[in-house]
Amino acid sequence: MSQPLVELRHVDRSFKQGRVMIPVLQDINLTVAPNEILCLVGESGCGKTTTGKIIVGLLSQSAGDVLYQGRPVGEFRGKERSAYRRALQIVHQDPFASLNSAHTIGQILSYPLKRHKMVHSRAELRRRIWELLTLVDLTPPGDVVNKFPHQLSGGQRQRVSIARALTVEPKLIVADEAVSMVDVSIRVSLLKMMHRLRDQLNLAIVFITHDLALAKYFAWEGRIGVMYLGRMVELGPTPDVIVNPAHPYTRALISAIPEADPELTRRKERMILRSEDIPSLTEIPAGCAFHPRCPFFVPGLCDSRVPPLADAEGFRHQVACLPLTQGDALREYGDAFREEQS
Amino acid sequence: MGIDHAIGFGAAASPTGLIIGILCGLIPLVLGLRKRFVRPALLGFAACVFGGAAAGIWGGALMIVLTTAVVISYAYVDRQDPFTSRASIDQVSFEETRFDFFIRQMAALGRSTRAATRALVRNKAGFIGFLGLLFFFLMIVFGPLFIEYDGESHMERRRPGASSLYQGPTREFPLGLDWAGRDVLSHVVYGGKNLILVSAEAGLLTTIVAVALGSLAGLLGGVVDQVFSALSNFILTVPSFPLLLVLASVITFDNMTYLALLFAALYWPTLMRAVRAQVFSLRERDYVQAAIALDLGMFHIIFREVLPNMISYIVVNMIFTIRSAMYNLVGLVFLGMVPIQEPDWGVMIYFGRAKGAIFNPNAASMLISPIIAIALFQLFLVLFTRSLEEIFNPRLRQGL
Ligand SMILES: Nc1ncnc2c1ncn2[C@@H]1O[C@H](COP(=O)(O)OP(=O)(O)O)[C@@H](O)[C@H]1O
Ligand SMILES: [Mg+2]
Numbered sequence: 057m058s059q060p061l062v063e064l065r066h067v068d069r070s071f072k073q074g075r076v077m078i079p080v081l082q083d084i085n086l087t088v089a090p091n092e093i094l095c096l097v098g099e100s101g102c103g104k105t106t107t108g109k110i111i112v113g114l115l116s117q118s119a120g121d122v123l124y125q126g127r128p129v130g131e132f133r134g135k136e137r138s139a140y141r142r143a144l145q146i147v148h149q150d151p152f153a154s155l156n157s158a159h160t161i162g163q164i165l166s167y168p169l170k171r172h173k174m175v176h177s178r179a180e181l182r183r184r185i186w187e188l189l190t191l192v193d194l195t196p197p198g199d200v201v202n203k204f205p206h207q208l209s210g211g212q213r214q215r216v217s218i219a220r221a222l223t224v225e226p227k228l229i230v231a232d233e234a235v236s237m238v239d240v241s242i243r244v245s246l247l248k249m250m251h252r253l254r255d256q257l258n259l260a261i262v263f264i265t266h267d268l269a270l271a272k273y274f275a276w277e278g279r280i281g282v283m284y285l286g287r288m289v290e291l292g293p294t295p296d297v298i299v300n301p302a303h304p305y306t307r308a309l310i311s312a313i314p315e316a317d318p319e320l321t322r323r324k325e326r327m328i329l330r331s332e333d334i335p336s337l338t339e340i341p342a343g344c345a346f347h348p349r350c351p352f353f354v355p356g357l358c359d360s361r362v363p364p365l366a367d368a369e370g371f372r373h374q375v376a377c378l379p380l381t382q383g384d385a386l387r388e389y390g391d392a393f394r395e396e397q398s
Numbered sequence: 399m400g401i402d403h404a405i406g407f408g409a410a411a412s413p414t415g416l417i418i419g420i421l422c423g424l425i426p427l428v429l430g431l432r433k434r435f436v437r438p439a440l441l442g443f444a445a446c447v448f449g450g451a452a453a454g455i456w457g458g459a460l461m462i463v464l465t466t467a468v469v470i471s472y473a474y475v476d477r478q479d480p481f482t483s484r485a486s487i488d489q490v491s492f493e494e495t496r497f498d499f500f501i502r503q504m505a506a507l508g509r510s511t512r513a514a515t516r517a518l519v520r521n522k523a524g525f526i527g528f529l530g531l532l533f534f535f536l537m538i539v540f541g542p543l544f545i546e547y548d549g550e551s552h553m554e555r556r557r558p559g560a561s562s563l564y565q566g567p568t569r570e571f572p573l574g575l576d577w578a579g580r581d582v583l584s585h586v587v588y589g590g591k592n593l594i595l596v597s598a599e600a601g602l603l604t605t606i607v608a609v610a611l612g613s614l615a616g617l618l619g620g621v622v623d624q625v626f627s628a629l630s631n632f633i634l635t636v637p638s639f640p641l642l643l644v645l646a647s648v649i650t651f652d653n654m655t656y657l658a659l660l661f662a663a664l665y666w667p668t669l670m671r672a673v674r675a676q677v678f679s680l681r682e683r684d685y686v687q688a689a690i691a692l693d694l695g696m697f698h699i700i701f702r703e704v705l706p707n708m709i710s711y712i713v714v715n716m717i718f719t720i721r722s723a724m725y726n727l728v729g730l731v732f733l734g735m736v737p738i739q740e741p742d743w744g745v746m747i748y749f750g751r752a753k754g755a756i757f758n759p760n761a762a763s764m765l766i767s768p769i770i771a772i773a774l775f776q777l778f779l780v781l782f783t784r785s786l787e788e789i790f791n792p793r794l795r796q797g798l
Contacts, residue, residue, distance in 0.1 A: 114687055141693040148684040156685040158706035167702065168692045178499065179492035182480065186487055198481035217688070224692055 059126055060087035061228055061260055062111055062144065067120035069106055078337050080106050081286045084120070085365060088228060088260050093278030095263045095271040095294070097309070099334060103286045104264045105149075108230040111262060112144040142172065145221035149233035151213035155205035161189075161216055162201040168223040188219040191256075193249055211242035218253070228260040236265065247274050269313045272298050282306045285337065285345040288365055292373020302368055302375035304350050304386065327351065330389070344378065352386040354379055412454070419450020422458035426465040433473035442469055452539045464511050471508025474501050517788040524785025530778030534590060541587035547741065548585070551578030562754070564761040574763040576746070577753035582764045586771055589741035594775070596654045597727060601720030603662035608669035609712055613700060615670070616677025623674070630667035638664045642726060646735040657736060661723050669715050676711065680704045710790035714783045721776050728772060743768035 069081040081103045088094050088111065096104045109115040110122060113129055122129050124140050132140045148154040155164060165185045168174070175181040189197035192215040205213055214234060221229055231250065235243045251274075254261050263274050271280055272294065280297045282290040282305065290303040301307045304327075311327045329349045335341055341348050343359040350358065357378050368380040379386055423446030430439020442465030449461030479502065480490035494502075519525055555575060556563050563579035565571065573582035611630075615623040642664060651657045680686060681704065689699050705712075730736050731744030734752075738745050746768040755761035 109687075112691055114691060138693045141691060145691055146688070148688070150684060154684040154688060156683075156703055156707070159702070167689075167694055167698065171692075171694055171698065179494065183487070183492040186481070186490075186492075190487065196484050198479075198483070201481050220688065220692070 058089060060123075061090050061092075061125065062086075062088045063121075063123040063126075064107075064110065064117075065121040065123070067110060067117045067122060069103075069110060069115065069118050073338075076338065079286060079340065080337060081110070081117075083362075084110075084288055086111075086281065086288070086291075088262060090227060090260055091254065091258050092260045093254065093263060093275045094261070095265065095275035095278060095280045096283060097265055097268050097271045097280060098283035100266050101334070101337070102283045104266070104283060105232055107283070108146060108232045108262060108264050111228075112146045112230050113141060114146065138172075142224040143227040144230070145224065145226040145228070146230040146232060147214070147217045147221055147234045150237055151210040151217065154217045155213055155220075157205050160202050160204055161208075164205075164216065164220055165189075165223055168220065172224055174223065174225070184223075188222055191222065191253070192216070192219045193245070194219070211238045211246060214238055214246060215249075218250070222253070222257070225257075226259065228262065230262040230264065232264045233266070234263075235270070236267070243270075250274075268298075268309050272313075282309070285335065285340055287345060287376065289346065289376045290373065291365060291375075292371075296371070296373045300371060302371045302373070302380055303346075303377050304352050305346050344376070351388055352379065353389045354387075412451075415454040415457070416447065416451045418455055418458045419447040419461075422446040422450050422462045423465075425462055426469045429466060429473070430469040433469070435469060435472045438465075438469045438472050442466070452535070463507075467504045467508035468511050469508070470501060471505045471512060474505045514789045518785045521785045521788050523781050524783070524788065527778045527781025527783070528785055530774065531782055534594075534775055534778070537587055538591050538594070545581075545584050545587050547588050548581040549740065550580070552580065555579040560760075562758060562760070564755065564758050564764060566760050567763050573767050574760070576764045577749060577755065577761070582746075582767055585741045585746055586743070586767050589743045589746060589768065590771060590775070592654070592739070593724060593727060593743055593772075596658055597720050597724035599655060600658035600661040600665075600723035600727075601716050603658055604665050604719045604723070605669065605712060605716040607662050607666040608715075609673050609708075611666065612670040612673025613677050613704065616674045617681060617696075617700065617704075626670070627674070630670050633664065633667045636664075639726060639729065643730065643733065643735055646730050651736050654736075657727070657730075658723070661726060665719065665722070669712075669719065672715070673708065673712070676708050677704060680707060710787050713786050713790060717779055717783045717786070721779055724772065724776065743771055 064084050064086040067081060067084040067086075068079065070077040070079045072078075084107060086094075086107070096107060098104055106115060110117055113122070113124075124132070124143070129140060159167075162185055165188055166181060169181055169184055175184050185201060186197045189195070189200060194200050194212060194215050200208065200212065200216070205216070208216065217234075218229070229250075234250075235246050238246065247270075250261060250263075253259060261278075263271070265271050265274075275294045278294055279292060280290075280294045281288050282297070282303065284305050290297060290301070290306045297306060298310065301310050308327045308329055328351060330351055330353070331349045333349075335345065335348065341359070343357075343361055344350070344363050347353050347358040353359075361378060363376040363378040363381065365374045365376045366381040368375050368377070369383045371380070375381065377386075423443035426442030426446065427439050430436065430442060442461075445465050446458060446461040449457035451457075453460075480492055483490055518528060552563070552575075555565070556579065557565065563575055563577060565575040565579075567574050571581050571583065573586060576582050576585065611626050615626040642660065645660060646657070649656070649660075681699075683703075686699060686703050689703050694702075727736075728744040728747070731738070731742065732748050732751070734748060738748065747765065750756070750761065750765040750768075755765045
């Protein structure tokens with residue numbers, strides 16, 4: 057593989073809440089290669105947005121290293137820092153908060169173009185704005201260029217956000233739940249557009265979502281990382297993770313995806329968790345954070361040691377589950393208990 | 399003071415100004431009539447004449463720019479703008495002459511002016527406030543053309559058998575006479591200018607200090623924030639008016655600007671804390687985060703991303719500060735703590751009390767007139783803020 061664009065090594069992040077520190081991310085290891093699609097999935101609150109912000113450098117890590125093209129990002133100064141900043145862009149979730157209501161769409165796009173001298177004349181500036189608006193399917197451009205954000209629909213604003221990110225010709229875009237707040241009817245066209253932009257502009261996309269079905273659709277050619285309570289629990293090529301999930305949490309998520317065919321959905325075996333409650337970040341369970349909910353819990357093992365993300369026998373991708381990575385098969389916790397009794 | 403000339407308060411209306419205004423008005427008039435936009439042309443002409451007459455060259459110039467822009471925004475219906483064509487990118491030319499660019503910018507300015515005017519008219523309460531303030535402006539600027547200032551005492555106006563010179567309203571003196579037999583109306587007309595200017599100055603200074611410190615505290619956070627917050631807390635706990643009173647009696651203010659400065663020094667904390675809180679919340683907004691990721695720089699973030707979203711809030715607060723500055727000033731004058739300078743609404747009340755108007759039925763109109771003037775002015779100010787909110791809020795303004 058070529059040199060990764062961005063690399064996170066053992067990244068921790070905690071936030072101070074009152075007097076206690078809340079560990080929001082723990083020991084995240086991640087690489088994003090150029091032109092790659094990487095999907096981060098997980099329930100809300102598991103730290104996806106925080107990871108995305110650390111990837112683009114909007115948040116700093118509490119511990120660990122963040123590398124851009126092989127160099128720690130703290131090293132960049134002056135021009136290099138600016139170039140690093142611009143190479144990594146983020147598109148936010150809420151289309152109503154991501155554009156400043158004081159400026160027209162034309163102005164929003166012109167500020168970065170002018171500031172970074174991406175254009176050299178007024179004519180070129182206007183030509184580039186036209187190009188960008190066409191690139192994100194806002195045509196004819198004259199219909200939006202003089203409008204204010206509040207005059208556009210959610211989907212259109214999200215397109216403007218993407219166009220704004222593209223002004224500085226980034227190498228990577230983090231799309232943080234970028235389609236979860238727009239109408240379902242518009243989602244597919246937005247996703248297709250992002251695919252097209254990735255091919256056309258040689259972008260890497262980190263696609264953040266809480267919806268595994270969406271991840272499956274969007275990142276089929278890429279990789280999926282499944283997060284749980286601030287840790288990466290499974291990471292690998294999308295088809296492998298979806299077809300042959302390793303971690304019990306991923307399996308539970310997949311079993312919860314409704315199929316297009318209702319008959320299929322009904323026949324699908326749903327995994328029963330031992331508990332539906334997600335523990336709070338202030339009291340993360342010892343050992344594997346998933347163990348209180350895990351149907352395959354092994355007492356004495358899972359609650360004593362934090363499982364590292366590692367290769368597991370029978371899988372082509374990495375998983376953070378001690379029984380699996382130690383070469384054991386998963387056994388249902390309840391059954392094991394019954395056998396002991398008899 | 400420079401600002402009073404710029405807004406026409408410096409000199410009263412003059413014939414020279416009228417000529418300047420007419421000359422200025424010719425530009426939108428000719429331009430509009432040639433393009434067959436009669437209404438904007440005539441309105442533009444009228445606005446220029448008014449601006450010129452009221453404020454001379456400055457008013458005229460301001461009005462030329464605005465009205466010409468409005469006329470252009472009607473006449474120039476996106477001529478040759480590639481963004482109005484439905485052609486594909488290879489078929490349109492983005493090159494334009496300097497003149498075309500100028501015209502396009504003027505048209506944009508004209509559109510904003512029209513949108514602002516519509517926003518002003520749309521809100522009934524705000525519009526009434528605007529008309530009221532306009533009335534005061536006309537009174538102060540054009541009043542002197544019709545009414546002469548009556549500064550000498552007139553013993554000869556004493557009525558036979560009367561114990562004082564005070565008189566109620568008569569046909570000759572619609573608001574009566576004061577303790578020295580002077581025309582009260584003339585004092586009402588001439589007495590507002592200074593008070594309004596000093597209050598406006600105090601309000602402006604307070605706002606500048608509050609916004610500067612508030613944005614710094616909000617954006618930088620940390621030690622800067624702690625220092626400013628501690629300072630503002632300290633000043634907030636001090637009772638301001640009594641302190642102002644004490645200071646005003648210790649220091650002699652030959653220049654009222656110092657008084658405005660003193661006011662600003664005591665009254666900035668409230669607004670500063672509000673601005674700081676706003677900046678704190680605005681800087682977490684996604685579009686500010688995006689601006690950081692786009693490396694647009696601190697300057698851009700303050701002036702293009704954060705301030706435009708607070709401007710309506712800031713302007714409205716400035717109006718309220720002007721209002722409270724005026725009350726404080728009148729209070730100081732009433733208590734005789736600042737040098738007494740006639741004509742002034744506050745001084746009228748002060749003399750009313752000092753010269754026994756309270757016990758004289760004939761003096762009622764002399765005492766009530768400045769009070770009504772002050773109260774009305776304040777009312778119109780507050781009403782006007784309604785319109786300001788709409789004018790400065792892009793969401794409410796609705797672009798054209
Ligand atoms: N600036 C912050 N200050 C304090 N807590 C935060 C901050 N940002 C995020 N958190 C906390 O971190 C956790 C993870 O947040 P986030 O990364 O937004 O999750 P996700 O995007 O997966 O829903 C949440 O519990 C949230 O409350
Ligand atoms: Mg999130």
